[in-house]
Amino acid sequence: MIHKVGSESSDILSRIVVVEKLKRNVTLQTKETKLKVERVFLHWSVLLFCTGFLLGRALILSEISPFALPFFGAVLLLKSERAGVAAVALITGALTTFDKTGLFVCIGLIVFFVLHSIITKLAKTNYKILPITVFAASFITRMSLLSFSSEPITTGTLLMVTIEAGLSSILTMIFLQSIPLLSLRKIQHSLKNEEIVCFIILLASVMTGTIGWQIYDLSIEHILSRYLVLVFAIVGGAAIGSTVGVVTGLILGLANIDSLYQMSLLAFSGLLGGLLKEGKKIGVGIGLLIGTLLLGLYGSENVILTKTLLESGVAMALFFLTPNNAISKISRYIPGTKEYTQEQQQYLRKIRDVTAHRVEQFSNLFQVLSNSFSAAGTLGVKEDEEKRELDMFLGNVTEKTCQTCFKKRHCWVNNFDKTYDFMTQIMAETTPEGKLEDRGLQREWERHCVRSKKVGETIQYELGQYHANIKLKQQVKESRRLVAEQLHGVSQVMDNFAKEIQRERENHQLQEEQIKEALDDIGLEVGNIEIYSLDKGSVDIEMSIPYCNGRGESEKVIAPLLSDILEETVIVKNEECSAYPNGYCHVLFSSAQNFIVETGVSSAAKGGAWVSGDSHSMIELGAGKYAVAISDGMGNGERAHLESNETLKLLQKILQSGIDETTAIKSVNSVLALRTTDEVFSTLDLAMIDLQDASVRFLKIGSSPSFVKRSGQVRMIEGSNLPMGIIEEFDVEVVSDELKAGDLLVMMSDGIFEGPKHVENKELWMKRKIREIDSDDPQIIADLLLEEVIRTDSGEIDDDMTVVVTKIQRNIPKWSTIPQRRKVIRKQA
Numbered sequence: 001m002i003h004k005v006g007s008e009s010s011d012i013l014s015r016i017v018v019v020e021k022l023k024r025n026v027t028l029q030t031k032e033t034k035l036k037v038e039r040v041f042l043h044w045s046v047l048l049f050c051t052g053f054l055l056g057r058a059l060i061l062s063e064i065s066p067f068a069l070p071f072f073g074a075v076l077l078l079k080s081e082r083a084g085v086a087a088v089a090l091i092t093g094a095l096t097t098f099d100k101t102g103l104f105v106c107i108g109l110i111v112f113f114v115l116h117s118i119i120t121k122l123a124k125t126n127y128k129i130l131p132i133t134v135f136a137a138s139f140i141t142r143m144s145l146l147s148f149s150s151e152p153i154t155t156g157t158l159l160m161v162t163i164e165a166g167l168s169s170i171l172t173m174i175f176l177q178s179i180p181l182l183s184l185r186k187i188q189h190s191l192k193n194e195e196i197v198c199f200i201i202l203l204a205s206v207m208t209g210t211i212g213w214q215i216y217d218l219s220i221e222h223i224l225s226r227y228l229v230l231v232f233a234i235v236g237g238a239a240i241g242s243t244v245g246v247v248t249g250l251i252l253g254l255a256n257i258d259s260l261y262q263m264s265l266l267a268f269s270g271l272l273g274g275l276l277k278e279g280k281k282i283g284v285g286i287g288l289l290i291g292t293l294l295l296g297l298y299g300s301e302n303v304i305l306t307k308t309l310l311e312s313g314v315a316m317a318l319f320f321l322t323p324n325n326a327i328s329k330i331s332r333y334i335p336g337t338k339e340y341t342q343e344q345q346q347y348l349r350k351i352r353d354v355t356a357h358r359v360e361q362f363s364n365l366f367q368v369l370s371n372s373f374s375a376a377g378t379l380g381v382k383e384d385e386e387k388r389e390l391d392m393f394l395g396n397v398t399e400k401t402c403q404t405c406f407k408k409r410h411c412w413v414n415n416f417d418k419t420y421d422f423m424t425q426i427m428a429e430t431t432p433e434g435k436l437e438d439r440g441l442q443r444e445w446e447r448h449c450v451r452s453k454k455v456g457e458t459i460q461y462e463l464g465q466y467h468a469n470i471k472l473k474q475q476v477k478e479s480r481r482l483v484a485e486q487l488h489g490v491s492q493v494m495d496n497f498a499k500e501i502q503r504e505r506e507n508h509q510l511q512e513e514q515i516k517e518a519l520d521d522i523g524l525e526v527g528n529i530e531i532y533s534l535d536k537g538s539v540d541i542e543m544s545i546p547y548c549n550g551r552g553e554s555e556k557v558i559a560p561l562l563s564d565i566l567e568e569t570v571i572v573k574n575e576e577c578s579a580y581p582n583g584y585c586h587v588l589f590s591s592a593q594n595f596i597v598e599t600g601v602s603s604a605a606k607g608g609a610w611v612s613g614d615s616h617s618m619i620e621l622g623a624g625k626y627a628v629a630i631s632d633g634m635g636n637g638e639r640a641h642l643e644s645n646e647t648l649k650l651l652q653k654i655l656q657s658g659i660d661e662t663t664a665i666k667s668v669n670s671v672l673a674l675r676t677t678d679e680v681f682s683t684l685d686l687a688m689i690d691l692q693d694a695s696v697r698f699l700k701i702g703s704s705p706s707f708v709k710r711s712g713q714v715r716m717i718e719g720s721n722l723p724m725g726i727i728e729e730f731d732v733e734v735v736s737d738e739l740k741a742g743d744l745l746v747m748m749s750d751g752i753f754e755g756p757k758h759v760e761n762k763e764l765w766m767k768r769k770i771r772e773i774d775s776d777d778p779q780i781i782a783d784l785l786l787e788e789v790i791r792t793d794s795g796e797i798d799d800d801m802t803v804v805v806t807k808i809q810r811n812i813p814k815w816s817t818i819p820q821r822r823k824v825i826r827k828q829a
Contacts, residue, residue: 091105595741
């Protein structure tokens with residue numbers, strides 16, 4: 001039984017392998033066939049020859065031949081290596097007409113080539129001169145043939161010759177646009193409307209070369225023209241279909257007056273087919289069938305209904321046999337089609353992915369650099385580094401003292417450990433002034449060493465250099481750490497940016513219709529609605545409304561209605577009113593923050609001076625964040641002011657770049673510690689307020705406590721971090737809290753908190769004073785608190801004083817509306 005199952009499984013696997021091989025063979029054969037077709041049509045110039053052959057036969061009004069010279073001129077300018085093939089094809093096609101057309105084409109090509117050779121040597125811009133050259137060659141050739149004929153040259157004859165030359169000149173410009181499209185190779189850009197029309201004119205001109213050809217009494221040009229209309233109707237819709245019908249019918253009608261009625265049939269069929277394109281090929285075919293029946297029943301008497309229906313049936317059969325893949329490829333280059341939109345989206349997605357990948361590469365590069373700097377600062381064990389430094393220090397001392405001593409062997413060979421310990425203890429006990437505090441150690445050292453005094457002096461000298469070297473290495477290490485943190489921060493910012501780039505824009509068609517329906521229900525006309533985001537807290541909607549004449553409909557009606565149906569506050573972010581009454585105003589709506597802040601600041605410099613050492617800043621960050629900061633520079637006066645101001649400026653720039661606050665404060669601390677050797681320190685009191693949920697993060701670096709007042713109750717918030725610039729590396733302690741609407745946040749410098757000298761418990765005193773202030777205006781509270789501190793100290797200002805009061809309030813929109821009890825689905829299933 002097991003053997004049977006195993007044999008069946010092996011048979012199934014062998015069959016799968018055979019099927020996969022067949023699939024690969026079919027795929028390879030398809031690719032080879034496609035390459036062979038391209039080689040035949042492109043490299044062997046078969047397609048170009050066929051086009052030239054039919055254009056050589058093409059006539060207008062049975063006597064005008066304006067197609068041959070423009071085609072040859074365009075090929076000569078665009079693909080000069082194929083000009084010979086084009087000339088042979090034109091002459092061959094013209095000779096099949098068995099009239100004067102063959103002679104006209106042969107002589108015209110010779111005259112054109114001579115004129116082109118002369119003009120090319122005189123002028124460099126062949127593209128602009130070519131239509132004039134074609135006009136001259138056509139006019140000269142036709143007039144020459146008329147001169148040698150027996151027919152008299154009348155005004156009508158001159159007019160026809162001029163019209164023929166003018167048409168040739170115009171067709172030259174058209175063929176210059178359309179011949180590059182006559183290729184099986186992939187077009188690198190989308191087609192403009194002018195290029196589409198030029199290409200249709202070229203195809204219609206080629207079809208005129210088939211006039212007179214019939215299969216079983218069915219006209220070839222009628223079948224091909226209707227097939228062309230069907231293809232472009234399903235590709236471009238009613239507009240493109242009707243346009244192709246009109247252009248093709250007009251050119252065929254000029255070539256054969258009896259076929260002029262075809263313009264109506266083709267135009268109407270293209271219109272109906274385009275309107276029925278949602279029904280795929282069958283719907284477009286029905287459009288052609290209806291147009292044929294209407295024209296046959298109510299059209300000209302010369303139209304034979306049965307013959308016309310058969311011609312339409314053959315065109316429909318060819319259309320149904322056309323692969324959908326070929327139609328889809330054509331649609332990619334027609335603006336407005338679904339395939340064109342998908343192609344553009346795919347291109348934009350590719351550009352987006354390439355950009356995001358490049359940003360990610362930079363992010364990874366910065367992360368690797370950050371890791372390398374971090375590793376460079378932590379290689380080896382700290383004890384090993386200290387031992388190495390100590391060995392180098394003792395080596396320098398012994399080189400200058402013990403190398404020439406007669407007891408060198410006794411000290412450093414027989415008693416190495418004892419001598420090493422002695423010198424290590426002396427190094428540790430020696431003061432910066434060079435004195436050895438431990439007298440017992442000094443006496444023991446003198447008994448052990450015969451050059452104790454010289455060794456002590458050398459240790460004193462080398463000790464200064466040793467400490468300087470240690471400090472320098474520590475600064476280098478701190479610099480590496482600073483660079484590592486900055487590179488890590490930049491890496492995070494770029495990584496977040498790459499993720500933001502890769503976010504796909506969602507399709508919000510359903511939500512757009514719901515919003516438009518809600519606006520229609522209240523009688524408000526809207527031109528266009530574009531929804532970019534409906535995420536909670538980041539709504540982004542763009543809308544076009546009729547000229548509002550300054551009535552404020554966006555703010556008073558639309559924004560409140562959007563707030564109601566989206567269940568969050570939406571405001572007008574930007575509005576561009578139309579410059580004329582019949583235009584449209586463009587309005588941008590976005591989410592409002594759930595909370596807003598109001599601040600009040602009051603400050604005074606020491607002794608009533610003009611410049612205070614304290615600085616403050618209110619920073620509006622992205623993503624609904626608001627920062628309030630106070631910095632107190634060391635000391636007073638201009639230098640302290642510059643130090644605290646630079647601290648806040650640097651902090652603001654780093655925070656606005658997108659780096660988180662903890663890394664930002666560490667970076668500012670490292671910069672302050674490295675950029676000067678003076679003992680200049682700064683405190684920092686930073687509060688990061690989230691305006692969506694009123695949460696707050698306090699980062700207090702050597703600063704005074706902050707206070708939160710809520711409903712008559714005051715609580716204190718404090719941290720335990722040292723001022724910035726004292727130590728080069730430290731961990732920032734973050735204190736988190738939750739605020740509510742109506743809360744008052746009071747932040748102050750040490751001049752305010754420590755101002756009352758006679759008060760023992762300053763915390764309770766400050767709480768009581770804040771509680772007693774009967775006002776919720778931040779500016780009034782700040783002024784009263786500063787005044788109370790100065791009055792308590794008998795009007796003296798012994799230190800710089802700054803107090804910042806921030807009030808948290810619920811963001812209530814200015815305008816509201818009656819609830820519609822309508823919700824918009826944020827996510828489509």
